[in-house]
Amino acid sequence: MIELRGNEQKTLLALQKLEGKGQVDQIVEISGLAHAAAMRAALALSTKNLIQINEQTQTIVILNDEGKYHAQNGLPERRLIHALIKLGGKASVKETVKKAALEEKFCTIALGWLHRKGWATLEEKEHLLTTHREPSVGIDEKLLDLLREKGPQVRESLNKDLQKAIIVLKSRKLVETDEKTLRELELTKAGWELVEQGIEIVEEVSQLTPDLVHTRKWQKVKLRKFDVTAPGPAVYPGKIHPLQQIIQRIREIFLEMGFTEIRGSIVQTAFWNFDALFQPQDHPAREMMDTFYLSNPKTGKLPERRIVDRVAKTHMDGWKTGSRGWQYSWSRDEAKKLIIRTHTTAVTIHYLAEHQEPPAKVFSVDRIYRNEKLDYQHLAELHQIEGVIMDKGVTLRDLIGTLREFYFRLGLKKVQFWPSYFPYTEPSAQSTVYVPKLKTWMELCGMGMFRPEVLEPFGIKYPVLAWGGGLERLAMVMLDVDDIRFLYKNDLGWIRRTPVCQQ
Amino acid sequence: MPAITLNRDRFCSFLDRSLSVEEMAKWLPWLGLDLQNVGPDYVKVEFNPNRVDFCSYAGIARAFKGLMGWETGLPEYNVKKGNITLNIDSTVGEVRPFMLAAVVREINLDSEVVRELMEMQEDLHWGVGRDRKKASIGVHNLNSVEPPFTYTTGEPDGVRFIPLDKMEEMSLQEILEKHEKGVAYSHLVDWASRYPLLVDRKGEVLSMPPIINGELTRVDDYTKDLFLDVTGTDLNAVVRSLNVLVTALADMGGTVETVEVKHPDGTVASPDLTPEKMKLRVGYANELLGLRLPDARVVECLRKCRLDAERVNKGVLEVSISAYRIDVLHEVDLVEEVAIGYGYYRLKPTRPTTVTTGQQHEMNELANYVRQIMIGLGFTEAMNFILTNEDTQFERMRMEIGRVVRLANPVSTEYSIIRVNLLPGLLENLSGNRHESYPQRVFEVSDVVVVDEKAETRSERRLHVAGVSSHPTANYTEIRSFVEALLTNLGITDYKIKGVDHPSFLEGRVATLTIKRKGRGLLGEIHPQVLNNFELENPVSAFEISLEEIK
Known part of the structure; x- marks a missing residue:
């Protein structure tokens, strides 16, 4: 049994009524279907070989505005000849035009056509028109009348004379023609057999509605079958930014490893960002070339005098730390300058200064700033991953072990540790990790143990292990991004496409 | 960091031995040199600013000989x-x-x-x-x-x-x-x-x-x-x-x-090239490194770093430091020398015994709740820089320029101040995504910084959330529904929404939000002039809420 949809059944029944043959418009009228629905049904029926679609091109003739005017008032040459006869068959052009009340713009045309149709003769010298009798109605006039009375006509249905008249009127720019494809539907033999068996119309629905469900009408209707292989329109879920996803993963690792998250000011005094970390005031990293200073507000407050003095002395001669110090004269004003932090370690040392009871295991993944021109591998604003452990008896080997674990949880299993240098840690190390995806080693986190010159001025008594690294470098590898700026472009297409599950 | 390219033959002439570039590349990093690239007959390394003595072949060669054990102890200078x-x-x-x-x-x-x-x-x-x-x-x-x-x-x-x-x-x-x-x-x-x-x-x-x-x-x-x-x-x-x-x-x-x-x-x-002297307690070194090296072994490690040491007491060494080693400020610097002489590659990883439980920061916890709700409402997260400019932050928003944290040395005029609102950034994001299908719903939960004279840093970091919904029929009613859904799901019932005038929004379609009688927020339909300023074609309804008072 051939599967028929409701609209297809209606179309077949309409065709049956039309004795097997009919225009789409007729089908529409009989079936009550919309034109487009009838066409869709017709196409479906023709693929099932139940009907045949005969296409036929028709030319529709229609009056334009000037055509309508002349159809109403008569062609200008007819109006002239009419007036001339009234004037006795002989009169000057001027007189005739006046009598005909012919608009000036039509005069030349009218005279031309009088001559062409041979309705009157024009005596050149005196401008006299002469005629003998009123000419009979021409085919062009017949067509005009027909169009006026019956509206647009199909060329193919007119007689030969009228078809010729179309050409004339078209050349006079009084009618326009328009091509139209007519589709006639015709039942095939199979179609006839089917309708003769009888078609019972069952209401067909595409959407199951609450009404159908609770009235149980669904039992009586036919639920249309869908083409389940047809693609659906795209929809996009709300989603966390891919970079944020990585931040969250790293935060989870820290939390799993028992670290407490800290969060501090983005604006910092140079004191906490540099001085507290034993970076001398003439250190190149403190120059405007590397660090963003503020013009407003310009300076901040320093912590209590006792602490500041110890830091100052440590810089100058080592204070009681056993260090030589940096041997220069330390300036309070320099330390008061406000900057936007160049590392989250500014927040870490502030935290440790206020939380001296061991143990402390803290972390942050937060924004930092470097005075860099933006290009495909540099940003002025980026995220730093930082982890810190302060406890009795923690060692460099513990730091290496912790980092190894941290990387392992990130899926980075091959790690190496090298000697390195950071102004506020000693001993220091640099780690490189093997990235299987890139088949190469990549430098990631730097690390070390805070120097006594950093710890002692704040009264921190126990060793501090710290490590830090850039988030974006890691994110570029994980997200296959080769221009670092792209991470902050917020390209909706990219965010929509990037899977939530990252490997 | 400064770099030096070591030509193999020339480097070998300082070592008095033959070495392949692979061997050089293998061992140089253990001195603290950062491998840049390895060529057919050279190795390029960067050195850290504390070791300017690595700025010559001679400087690297003498350290290398020490590390390899070919020549240890203080180099002698007559x-x-x-x-x-x-x-x-x-x-x-x-x-x-x-x-x-x-x-x-x-x-x-x-x-x-x-x-x-x-x-x-x-x-x-x-x-x-x-x-x-x-x-x-x-x-x-x-x-x-x-x-x-x-x-x-x-x-x-x-x-x-x-x-x-x-x-x-x-x-x-x-x-x-x-x-x-x-x-x-x-x-x-x-x-x-x-x-x-x-x-x-x-x-x-x-x-x-x-x-x-x-x-x-x-x-x-x-x-x-x-x-x-x-x-x-x-x-x-x-x-x-x-x-x-x-x-x-x-x-x-x-x-x-x-x-x-x-x-x-x-x-x-x-010049005076007399070595400096500094005490090193072996116990201190072992404590920091997590090792149990005997005194003699520590001396050996130091000698590999071209220092020298004499045992003055049990567990106390007097270390001689060459005149070119300008980086030794403190006993702790000698500890690192011990580690380098011992070999970082020999340091076996251990796990600290410190037992703690993890805890996230309350503001980030709140931010994550907000993320969860916004995503449930169909919004996609954006991450913008907090550095921005006055044009985006105020002028394109039809706002008067307000008090902001301003950079003294911005890298470009595009990034000269710190944002006080998130919304302008989100409008920029919509502007950059006009070719993507609508509706577009984007949010950001992140920081702004406002000037606060009383604070230590004369400024305060504040957590905000903002959202924009853009499509042909975006309107006030829609954004109000979103804001109420957000607040309700954050467990906030004590809030008031009141009509207000705001230059960035359409008159009569903008309201302030007061949470617990002090929190601040704004919601409404973005003014068409603002849409023009950001070259947006679809209407945008938007909100921004400060989350500081909610925690």
Whole structure:
């Protein structure tokens, strides 16, 4: 049994009524279907070989505005000849035009056509028109009348004379023609057999509605079958930014490893960002070339005098730390300058200064700033991953072990540790990790143990292990991004496409 | 970081052994050198600023020999007593007070060495001299001038000499104004009434420190004996620069001779390469490193780092530090030397026994709740920079320019202030995504910074959330529904929504949100002029809420 949809059944029944043959418009009228629905049904029926679609091109003739005017008032040459006869068959052009009340713009045309149709003769010298009798109605006039009375006509249905008249009127720019494809539907033999068996119309629905469900009408209707292989329109879920996803993963690792998250000011005094970390005031990293200073507000407050003095002395001669110090004269004003932090370690040392009871295991993944021109591998604003452990008896080997674990949880299993240098840690190390995806080693986190010159001025008594690294470098590898700026472009297409599950 | 390219053959000539580039690449990083690239016959490494003594083949080679165990302990430097005198005139006191000097004889210079010498000079100017401010170096052909020398000052227009790489005499003033080095470094002396000058017995000019040497003492392949001077404003930096340079030249085969430096307060023999002494407690080293090395093993590790140590008590060593090791400030620096000598690659990872539980910061926890709800509402997260500009933050929003944290040295006008609102950034994001399908719903939960005179940093970091919904029928009702859904799901019921006027929003379609009687928020339909300003075609309804009061 051939599967028929409701609209297809209606179309077949309409065709049956039309004795097997009919225009789409007729089908529409009989079936009550919309034109487009009838066409869709017709196409479906023709693929099932139940009907045949005969296409036929028709030319529709229609009056334009000037055509309508002349159809109403008569062609200008007819109006002239009419007036001339009234004037006795002989009169000057001027007189005739006046009598005909012919608009000036039509005069030349009218005279031309009088001559062409041979309705009157024009005596050149005196401008006299002469005629003998009123000419009979021409085919062009017949067509005009027909169009006026019956509206647009199909060329193919007119007689030969009228078809010729179309050409004339078209050349006079009084009618326009328009091509139209007519589709006639015709039942095939199979179609006839089917309708003769009888078609019972069952209401067909595409959407199951609450009404159908609770009235149980669904039992009586036919639920249309869908083409389940047809693609659906795209929809996009709300989603966390891919970079944020990585931040969250790293935060989870820290939390799993028992670290407490800290969060501090983005604006910092140079004191906490540099001085507290034993970076001398003439250190190149403190120059405007590397660090963003503020013009407003310009300076901040320093912590209590006792602490500041110890830091100052440590810089100058080592204070009681056993260090030589940096041997220069330390300036309070320099330390008061406000900057936007160049590392989250500014927040870490502030935290440790206020939380001296061991143990402390803290972390942050937060924004930092470097005075860099933006290009495909540099940003002025980026995220730093930082982890810190302060406890009795923690060692460099513990730091290496912790980092190894941290990387392992990130899926980075091959790690190496090298000697390195950071102004506020000693001993220091640099780690490189093997990235299987890139088949190469990549430098990631730097690390070390805070120097006594950093710890002692704040009264921190126990060793501090710290490590830090850039988030974006890691994110570029994980997200296959080769221009670092792209991470902050917020390209909706990219965010929509990037899977939530990252490997 | 500064870099040095080590040609294999030349590097091997310093080691007196043959080595492949692979072997070099394998071992150099264990000294703390950062491998840049490995070529067919060279290895390029970067060195850290604390180890400027790595600025020469000689410096790296002597450390390498130690690490490999081929030659350990302090390198020996014989300094002969020389007979050249350098007088220091008291007039230099106010402009550039310190000068030390040394003589290095019978050095075998070829063009390669001359180039290396210049690179070392540059590295020292950068690493120790702070771009010549604290210290700068002059290297002269001793044989083209006559000692004794005098470090003095000269009238800006009174003294003339031919500066390096020039054909004609110039006055000191002209050098500062016209010579490329003069222009670059004039700020170091141009404020003084007289400029520093180094002259010989006959008054011939060796150099105008720290700007430029004279053509007279140019060093080339034929130079046999060198006169080195270091001037500066920081005696420590002057001493260190000279020591690093002199020891490298000694390792390159030169014979070092002292110069008698006579200044108004007394006389010193320069250079002084006597090793410094520092105590190291073995227990302290073991404690930090997590090792249990016996005293003798620690001594061995230190010797591999070209230091030396003597046991003065049980568990206490007296360490001798070579003159070129300018990075040792504290006992802890010796601990790292022990680790390097031991080999970082031998350090077995351990896990600290510290037991703690993890806890996220309350603001980030809140931010994550907000994220969860916004995503449930179909919004996608954006992450924008907090650095922005006034045009985006205020002008395009039709707002008066407000009080903001402003950068003194922005890298571009695009990033000159810190945002106080998130919304402008989100409108920019919509603007950049016009080709993507609608509806577009984007949110951001992140920081703004507002000026707060009472705070330590005169500013306060605040957590905000903002969202925008853009499509042909976006309107107030929609955004109000979203805001209420957000608040309800955050468990906030105590809030009021009240009509207000705001230039960024359509009149009569904007409201303020008051949470718990103090929190602030704004919601409404973005003003069409603002849409035009951001080149947006679809209507946008939007909200922004400060989350600080909600926590």
